[in-house]
Structures are given as C-alpha cells and as structure tokens.
Amino acid sequence: MQKVTIKDVAREAGVSISTVSNALNNVDVLHPKTKAHILEVAERLHYIPNLNGRNLKSKSTKVLGLFVNSMKGPYYGTLVDTMYLECEKNGYELNVFISKNRTDMMTNILGRRVDGAVILNGWIGKEEEIILRKEKVPTVFLDREVCAARISSLVFDSYRQGEEAGRYLLSLGHKSFGYIQGAVNNYDSGERFRGYSHILQEAGCSLTPENIFDGFFDRDLTYQATMKLLQKERKLPRAVFAANDQSAIGFMEALRECNVSVPQEVSIIGCDNIDLSQWFTPRLTTIDTAYEKQGGLAVKQLLKMIREEKKGSIQKLVGKIIERDSCQSI
C-alpha cells in the first residue's frame, strides 16, 4: 500500500522536498517554470498529500468538526447542511465525528486538532468542559449554556418556548395540562418544562407529576409509552405540550389508535416545526424553532472566535408559534 509521497514527487521532478512543498502551497518564491514543472509531475503521479503529516506540522487544519452521538432524526441533515454552507464560504472543511461515549468524543475533539468544534449531543460534562477550556479549542455548544474564553453557546430559547406554549394553551381556555418530556437531563427539554410550568403556575394552574410523560424525543417510544398509559384508563389532561414534534406525533398516533380525538378531546402543541408536522393529520400546531438557522450561526460564531479570538457568548434563537389544527379552545 505504498502511496506516492512528496518525496516521490521531489525525486521525479529533480528538486528538493521543500521546493515541492512550496510549489504545492503557492508560496511565491519559486521560479514559475520550476513551479509549473513540479505541479505537472505531482499531477501525473496523482500525488495527494497525507493530511496526517500536514496537520502534524502546521497548526491550522482548516477543519471544523461537528461532534454528535447520533444522527438519527430529521434534524441533523439540515444542521450539517447549513453548517457546511457557511464553512465553504470561509474556506473551511466540515468533518462530522460520531461517538457514543465521552472518552472517544474527547479524543476526537482534542486529538484531531480541528480548528474549532461544534458540540451537539456530546455527553460532555463539567470535567471535559474544563479540559476544553484549558486546551483552548474554540467551541460552540448547541445543547447547553456556557460562556467562557473561546467557548460559546447557541441554543434555542427553550424556556421562552415553554412559556409561549403555556400562554397559548391558556389563551384557549385550558385548565388541565400535561407535558411530554424529552431525553432525561436534556437541556432543551428541561428548559421548555421550566418555562411552561412557570407560566401555568402564574395563571394559577398546575402541572401534576403524573401528567408529565416520558417521550425521549422519539416518536416510537412516545407512542409506546402513551399506549401503555391509555390501557390504564388514566384520565388525560386536556392540553399537552410535547418537547418536540416527534413526540407530539407519536402521542397523536397512540390517541388515534385508542379513538381519542385530537383536538376535540385533547389539544396538543409540539415544538420544532419539522417537515412532517404539517402533513400529519390533524396538522400539528407547533413552535417553529428556526433550527435551520442554527448551523450557519454556529459556524459564524466559531469563526469569529477563531479569528478575532477570545470572548465567547450565549446566543438564543427565539421561536414562534405556528397555529394549525391540533389545538382547540375549550
């Protein structure tokens, strides 16, 4: 598996290694003729530089990394695509690294020597955060609020989304409420819950623990959990806020299966405004989180920290309610 290296090019072209390197990297110190010749030889030999060698020596890799633990769901494709667009505009590459455990992820973040990292689903805890800070890797978190030197966050204003959902349901005259939460300990799910219950409380309504359901952000899991629930003949709340659209839809599927009609018997509002939400029947009322803006903004913020250095920031994306057919006034 002997690949052609810069040495081979040098030998073939009859020049030194450093001359080849200069020719390849457009350092304009070479005689144009020499440069052209080298380029021709490199082309002819199908020379492709070993990026490991290159990155080992030079400090900037011109690569931005997205670090996630999964790509499941309709959300990631958009994120990656919008990130890529912004990277391309600025002469950076985008690599996506998937790791299910923290050690692997840290090894990738730090070991790959990317110029900057966007961390989404990272299982990164306090301890890793400290390392990141110490190693000075510019980082944008998409799943938590942190602000430090070279560390920023770009999150949904989930608290506010929760409030909006609550206000909306209240405005329809509802009195009994439920919440379908996302993955345990998930930042967004928690914030949405806090905002939601805060508004309800303010209005003198409450959200009892037995009306908080587990959805794990997943359609199937929500469906199953809801089915189980309905078999117990539990009385459902009249208005439900789901931590994301996937859950809302799984919930509705289960209700339909059990002949509970939406929105007549139960109103449901989701969050994200995914593609499917407008096609499902009934069309899902939801909160548009503007998630298709997130990728581009994250990269912009990262580049800012890379170039102009230093200070991080916390940006929040505000969403807005999209009224469709899954909610009804009482």
Add this chain to the structure above:
Amino acid sequence: MQKVTIKDVAREAGVSISTVSNALNNVDVLHPKTKAHILEVAERLHYIPNLNGRNLKSKSTKVLGLFVNSMKGPYYGTLVDTMYLECEKNGYELNVFISKNRTDMMTNILGRRVDGAVILNGWIGKEEEIILRKEKVPTVFLDREVCAARISSLVFDSYRQGEEAGRYLLSLGHKSFGYIQGAVNNYDSGERFRGYSHILQEAGCSLTPENIFDGFFDRDLTYQATMKLLQKERKLPRAVFAANDQSAIGFMEALRECNVSVPQEVSIIGCDNIDLSQWFTPRLTTIDTAYEKQGGLAVKQLLKMIREEKKGSIQKLVGKIIERDSCQSI
C-alpha cells in the same frame, strides 16, 4: 496552545517515551506497576494523543469514512446511523466528510488515510476510480456499480424498481405515462428510468420525451417545475413515476394547488418510502427500497474487504411496492 504530549507524560512519570506508548497501547511487556503509574499520570495530565501523529506512523487508523457532497434530505441521517452501529460493533470509528468538489473529496479519501471509504454522492469519475484502485483503499460505492479488487458496490436495484413501477401502473390499466427524473446523470434515476421505460415499451406503451420532467430529487424544485408546467396548460399523463418520494410529493403539492386531483385525474407512484410518504394526503404509493439496511450492509462489506482482503462484489437491494392512495385504476 501548547497541548500536553506524550513527552510531557514521559517526563512527569520519569520514564521514556516508548514506555509511555507501550503503557497506553496495552503492550504487555511492562511491569504492571510502571504501567499503572504511567496511566495515572496520563490521566492526571489529561493527556490525549494527537491522532495525526499516531495515524502518521501506524498504518491502520481504525476509521471508516463516509464521503458525500451533501446531507440534505431525510435519507442521510438513517444511513449514517446504521453505518455507525455496524462500525461500533466492530471497533471502528465513523467520520463523515462533506465536499462539494472532486479534488477535495479525493484529498480526503486518500489523504486522511481512512481504513475504508463509503462513497455516496461523490462526483467520483472514471479517473478518480483508477486512482482509488491503484492506491488500494477499500471502497464501497453506493451510487454506482463497480467491482474490482477492494472495490464493491451496494446499490438499489433501481432498474428493477423502475420495472415494478411500470408493471404496477400498467396493471391499473394506464395508457399514458410520465417520469420525474432525479439529478442529472444520477445513477439511480437513470436506472429507474431504464427499467420503467423498458416495461412500458414491452407493453406497447411509450414514454414521450415531453413527459419526462426534471425533479432533481428535490421537493421544492419539483414543485416549482410542475407549477411552471401546469401554467402552460400542458396535458399531463395519467400515470407518473417519480424517481423519489420527495419529488412525488412536490409534484402532488403543485397538482393540488392547481386543483388537479390525485389519484382521480393523475396517479403517482414514488420511490424510497420515506417517513413523510405515509402522512401526506393522499398517502403516497411508493416503492420501499429498504434503504435503512444499506448503511449496515455497506460497512459489513467494507470490513470484509479490509479483513479477508481482495475481491469486491456488487450487491443489489431489492425493493417492494407499498400500495397506498395515490394510484387508481383507470
């Protein structure tokens, strides 16, 4: 940005660099006490190896690469996720590289020194294929049929899918046909077309050039193109096969907008069976391509070529028709 290197660990632990390396890589030649001590020091210093350095020296990187030019659409998330699962099972990592042009992509495929490559949307031409072959990088193509040493393909049997679609529409008694093609020169779109028109021809029906529409695999683009078409008051064929579901849905949206009813006036069958297809109204009749199997199979094949070496193969995934509400007999 001075990171902690193996040298630092060595100094701190009072041993040589090679000893540290051995400790870290579980080469059982060290005194257990020494090893434990080194591990403790490495942990304490938050040592994380520079993967560029490592990969430069050792020939296997234990990384598989997925190379695409975009992640847009509902398809990629599933692909990545299923690939990842299979990688994990086998102790490999999965990195995703996105590049919009062939040179960049080749640089990544060859320059990153991945142990194997899955190429999906790669703009890889004949010339690059030759380089790949020469450089002996185990490769699985998802978008074309190639078979050579260390090069395999895992494609949808798009020709057969086209045939199936044609047969199905014929069985409903249709006589006039249309096709919405995907991206230009796309392998799958072309094959579907070939199979489709072959069956139609066999039945004595034809597919006239003006009934071949451009959809680019994209919902919006298909929608726009169809709207433009309808404004010209063109007579539409009664039965249409779309190269993918996205296109079929864009097509239906345009028809709805113009009060052409599906399936009464126009029957449409898609391809892929994406999530949305069962929620759109009317529910889309389509071909289930079993695409959620592709990722796992691709990785399996790659590992086979990496381990047992040599011969490639061409595997085809057969699909099956999912009858729903967008087609009607005449």
Add this chain to the structure above:
DNA sequence: TCAGAAAATAAAAACGTTTTTATGCGGAGA
C-alpha cells in the same frame, strides 16, 4: 572581472506518535 546582493533552491529541524533496535540489570547455571 568581480564583489555583493538578490533570487532560487536545498538541507535540516520539527511536529507527536509507533516501532524497531539497543542497553542495563538481576539471577540461573557452570
């Protein structure tokens, strides 16, 4: 024609690892 400067190229060091080869040391056998 030749010194000296400028231009072009070459040599060498460095990046952080792994791997191969070398060294030091304690103990077994004579």
Add this chain to the structure above:
DNA sequence: TCTCCGCATAAAAACGTTTTTATTTTCTGA
C-alpha cells in the same frame, strides 16, 4: 566468580509534511 539469558526499560529511527535556516546560482553595477 563468571557467562549468558530474559526481563524491563530506553534510545533511535521512521512516518510525511511544513518551516526555518543554509547554500548555491544568477544578476547588478562599478
């Protein structure tokens, strides 16, 4: 007591680049 072996560790080479420093060549002007 000395040799030899095996164990534990250290030193050195190598991977393929870029970058810094050194050398050679060419040009200028008196």
